[in-house]
Amino acid sequence: MPGVEVSVITMHGGGAWETFVNTHFYNLEVTSAAREFAVCARFATLTQGVRFSEVRSSAWAFESTAHQISNAPDDGLMLILQLAGEARLRGGDTYVDLRPGHAVFCDPLTPHAGHSHGPQHQIVAMVPREALTSYGDDASFVWQPVGMDSMAMRVLCTMITDVLRSGPVAAAPGDGAGLAGATVELMRSVAMNAVLGRGSVCQAARAVARRDVENYVLSRLGDPALTPARIASHTGASRRHLANLFQHDAGLAAFMRAERLRRARADLENPDLAALSTAAIAAKWGFTRPSTFSRAFRQQYGLSPRQVRRAG
Template identity: 30%
Template structure:
């Protein structure tokens, strides 16, 4: 579902504005030490769009300093990856021993599980919070992009920037039930951008290149989940590596086999669609087929094993009387 929270500093007494905004930032992202030279009369605006577990928030504010310390990480680590698209002003970020100063048209990545310092503002842009476990990437690989400026004017960076700009400037054209679909698009675009940036950097070590290949494989799987011919052998062939090399790469980054991971991703997408009111006219078999399950009995058995109930019962539980009334 799409839920929206709006903050405008003009709606709050001047003395309370910075504290109110700081609390909203902490709730949206994670605990941080924040300070501003304009705290006595802070000017900011912010809208938080909740697309399932992904948060997208267009914002503009006066200069602020952010610090995410080891102590704060020990207190609360939501395992979030943050990406900022800057449309006006600059953002200075120091993390992982590198420093970046993205300006208008640029993006940058911050890992909230690691300490960082940032100075931003006056700035206008769009922030994105993504749980790292949901990204189609190897977690270690993204470390290579921390403290780097990423262009949002070409390639996947431009696609992501344009999509974020569109959905945050035209929220009225989306239905509440569009949240899961918008969440999937954001996840796919962020994953594709990270994979591209890692693959394009020729300065990386062999270890980083190995992680980049793993990232590309994860992204490839996500993009081809609907294909029933998506097998380990087909994945290995698409990336010009042997089947044994594929299994070895996957074992190093995951706690399950590649076939089990594909099945898990397909089941997650199927479960999401079964609970989507906009898809209630689709049969369970149509939804299963959409995500690569060609045999109804195989899908039902896998779904029951994974979620503890057959897909028909889950759908009835998720939609309730809504299914009986509108489907």
């Protein structure tokens, strides 16, 4: 499959398994393993730094220390889905018990350890860290148990197992990138559900959609041609959908205006920009008419731009 490399491996002994994990995921040390330790794993590497695996193994224990992390830091976040067997993980000072139907996000940059209580069947997926934290620096979902009953989690689990078990198939160009993108978006939804403490995939999807629109808008606030219609055209969303995403801000246009005014006020209060005229600052943030800027500024803050500049 273009962009997808699937490998099936069977190995015996904790040393061989340690080498495999260190090569394809991150550095750890197998501290103990069943006398006749065996593992069968299906492993796929996609584009965009996405990889996942389905693992069936005997009981084993591992540890990833600060020294190992510093020698080979990994920029990914990992999701473990427990399909069978029981295990206990420790991330920092947090302990998580994994049973069938449970999952957990793990941070390989945190010293951690774990052990299983018998044969295991897990799905492990890893994506770049920024893919799951780009809606903010909030990674509070890490080392917290996550249920596997949400639609996003079920679709993710089904997609991964289908890819790993499909064998050689004809695929269109770009399938690898498409699967990688789908994996990232599904894991975003699962992470967002954990952050929000809600089970609604719809709410998580709305938050992700709003974040994407915000990123687009905030990077173009200085463009006076930036309008809700143009944003709708770029994102492929209807103007009604955009209005719903920003309903708590009185709509997308109101959100844009408030963000432009906030940045303009910061410039007016900045003594390093004292030589820059009020009209120039207004134009910098997308206001083509100084009178429109002054009127909107006074309406927002109850002061004129000149009063704010004098006070600064």
